[in-house]
Amino acid sequence: MKSIAFKPVITIVGRANVGKSTLFNRLTRSRQALVADFPGLTRDRHYGEGRLGSRPYLVVDTGGFEPVVKDGIVREMARQTEQAIAESDVIIFLVDAREGVNRLDYDIAQLLRRSGQPVLLAVNKAEGMRYGAAGFEFHELGLGEPYLISASHGDGVGDLIEQALSHIPEPNLPEEPEFDADATDEAPQHRIKLAIVGRPNVGKSTFINALMGEERVIAFDMPGTTRDAIEIEFEHQGTPYTLIDTAGLRKKGRVFETIEKFSVIKTLQAIEASNVVLLMLDASMEISDQDASIAGFVVESGRAVVVAINKWDDVDSYKREWAKREYARKLRFLDFAKVHTISALNRQGIAQVMRSVKSAHAAAYRRLSTPKLTRVIHEAVEQQQPPRKGIFRPKLRYAHQGGQNPPIVVVHGSGLEAVSDSYKRYLEGRIRETFDLEGTPLRVELKSSR
Numbered sequence: 001m002k003s004i005a006f007k008p009v010i011t012i013v014g015r016a017n018v019g020k021s022t023l024f025n026r027l028t029r030s031r032q033a034l035v036a037d038f039p040g041l042t043r044d045r046h047y048g049e050g051r052l053g054s055r056p057y058l059v060v061d062t063g064g065f066e067p068v069v070k071d072g073i074v075r076e077m078a079r080q081t082e083q084a085i086a087e088s089d090v091i092i093f094l095v096d097a098r099e100g101v102n103r104l105d106y107d108i109a110q111l112l113r114r115s116g117q118p119v120l121l122a123v124n125k126a127e128g129m130r131y132g133a134a135g136f137e138f139h140e141l142g143l144g145e146p147y148l149i150s151a152s153h154g155d156g157v158g159d160l161i162e163q164a165l166s167h168i169p170e171p172n173l174p175e176e177p178e179f180d181a182d183a184t185d186e187a188p189q190h191r192i193k194l195a196i197v198g199r200p201n202v203g204k205s206t207f208i209n210a211l212m213g214e215e216r217v218i219a220f221d222m223p224g225t226t227r228d229a230i231e232i233e234f235e236h237q238g239t240p241y242t243l244i245d246t247a248g249l250r251k252k253g254r255v256f257e258t259i260e261k262f263s264v265i266k267t268l269q270a271i272e273a274s275n276v277v278l279l280m281l282d283a284s285m286e287i288s289d290q291d292a293s294i295a296g297f298v299v300e301s302g303r304a305v306v307v308a309i310n311k312w313d314d315v316d317s318y319k320r321e322w323a324k325r326e327y328a329r330k331l332r333f334l335d336f337a338k339v340h341t342i343s344a345l346n347r348q349g350i351a352q353v354m355r356s357v358k359s360a361h362a363a364a365y366r367r368l369s370t371p372k373l374t375r376v377i378h379e380a381v382e383q384q385q386p387p388r389k390g391i392f393r394p395k396l397r398y399a400h401q402g403g404q405n406p407p408i409v410v411v412h413g414s415g416l417e418a419v420s421d422s423y424k425r426y427l428e429g430r431i432r433e434t435f436d437l438e439g440t441p442l443r444v445e446l447k448s449s450r
C-alpha cells in the first residue's frame with residue numbers, strides 16, 4: 001500500500017459578481033471545451049485543473065457549489081462551501097476594487113480567518129489602478145497584504161497563483177506521460193487506477209469489501225495527511241488495478257464542526273488521480289443534487305466512467321422501473337457510460353462491473369488512426385453539412401488524435417468557429433459509431449487554419 005499525493009486545491013471565495021468565474025476561467029483554461037460538449041450538464045464549471053510551469057493544481061469555484069441563498073452569511077456561505085474551505089490547501093478571497101469593501105466582505109473575511117487556512121486576499125478589477133487607491137482600504141479586512149489583480153485582463157494573476165502555490169509543499173506526483181501520436185500500442189501497460197465515488201451510504205465500502213475481501217479494507221483506517229490518498233493494489237481476473245482511496249475520508253475535520261463523512265474535495269481529487277471512475281448510486285433513493293454534482297465532476301474530469309446502481313435487491317419491480325427512469329432523466333449527460341444494476345451486499349454484478357471498468361479503460365486509451373478519423377469526418381460532412389454562418393460554410397479537412405483518457409479528436413479546417421455545439425455532438429456520435437468508445441467521454445476540438 002502506497003501513499004500518493006493529490007493535486008493541491010485552490011478555492012476561490014467571494015460574494016457574487018466580484019469576478020470569481022472570470023478568475024476561475026483564467027486559471028483553468030484547458031477544461032472549457034469538454035464541459036461545453038455535454039447536453040444536460042450545466043455550463044457552470046465547479047472545478048478545473050490548471051498548471052503553473054510543471055505544477056498542476058485544482059481550482060474550485062465555490063460560487064458553483066450551490067445556489068446563492070440571499071439571507072445572511074450563514075446561508076450564503078453554505079455548509080458545502082465551509083467544507084470546501086476547510087479541505088482546500090489555499091483560499092483566494094476575491095473582492096471588488098471598484099465597489100470597495102462591502103459588509104459581506106467583512107463577514108466572509110471573519111469566517112476565513114476562523115478557518116485557520118492560508119488566505120490570499122485578491123482585489124479584482126484593479127486594471128489601471130495604482131496600489132494606493134485600490135489596495136489601501138482592503139487592509140481593514142485583516143487578511144494581510146492585498147494583491148491587486150485583473151481577472152479579465154490577466155494582470156497580477158500569475159503572481160497570485162505563484163504565491164498561492166508557495167503555501168503548499170511541492171507534492172510528489174507521478175509523472176504524466178505525454179501523449180505520443182505516433183505510438184501504435186493499444187491499451188497502455190499501466191495498472192488501471194480506479195476511484196469509487198458516490199455519496200455516503202450508497203454501498204462503496206460494501207462493494208470494495210466484496211471485491212477484495214474484508215481483510216484488505218482494514219487498511220482504510222490508516223492515518224493519512226489531508227492531501228494524501230492511499231493506493232491499494234489488487235488483481236481481479238488477472239488484471240492489475242490500483243484502488244484510489246481517500247485516506248481521512250472518515251476522519252473528523254479539524255476546522256468546522258459541520259464536516260460530514262462525505263468530502264467534495266476528496267472526491268474530486270480521487271477522480272483526478274484515477275483513470276476510471278466507478279460512480280455508485282442507490283436504487284432505493286432518488287438521484288439527489290449531490291449525486292448529480294458528483295456525476296458532473298466525473299464528466300468535467302474527462303475520466304472514463306462506469307455506473308453501478310446498487311441495492312437492486314432492495315427494490316421491487318415498480319421501484320426498478322422508477323430507478324431506471326430517474327437515472328435516464330437526471331444523468332443524461334452520462335449516456336456514454338455503461339450502467340449496471342447490482343447488489344454489493346449479495347455480491348451480485350461485481351464481476352460485470354469490473355469487466356466494464358476494464359473495457360472503459362481500454363476505450364479511454366484507444367488509438368484512433370488519422371486516416372480512419374479523417375474518413376469518418378468526411379463521411380459525416382457528406383451526409384450532413386455543417387450549417388452556414390453568414391456566407392461562410394465551415395470546412396472540415398482532416399482529423400487526428402490529440403490525447404487519451406479522454407480521447408481527444410482534433411479536427412482541422414477553416415471557418416470552424418462557426419461550427420455549433422450540436423454539430424460537434426453529431427461528429428462525436430459519428431466517431432463513436434466507428435470506434436468502440438463506450439465508457440469514455442470524447443472531446444472534439446476544432447482547429448481553424450487559414
Ligand code: GDP
Pocket residue numbers: 014015016017018019020021022023063124125126127149150151152153
Ligand atoms: P462572479 O459572480 O464572482 O463569478 O463574477 P463574474 O466572473 O461573473 O464577473 C462579474 C462581472 O465582473 C462580469 O461582468 C465580469 O466581466 C466582470 N469582471 C470580472 N473580472 C473583471 C476585471 O478584472 N475587471 C473588470 N473591469 N471587470 C471584471
Ligand code: GDP
Pocket residue numbers: 198199200201202203204205206207310311312313314342343344345346
Ligand atoms: P458507503 O458509505 O458508500 O461506503 O456505504 P456502505 O458500504 O457503508 O453501505 C451503507 C449501508 O448500505 C450499509 O448498511 C450496507 O449494508 C448497505 N448496503 C450496501 N450495499 C447494499 C446492497 O447491495 N443492498 C442492500 N440492501 N444494502 C446494501
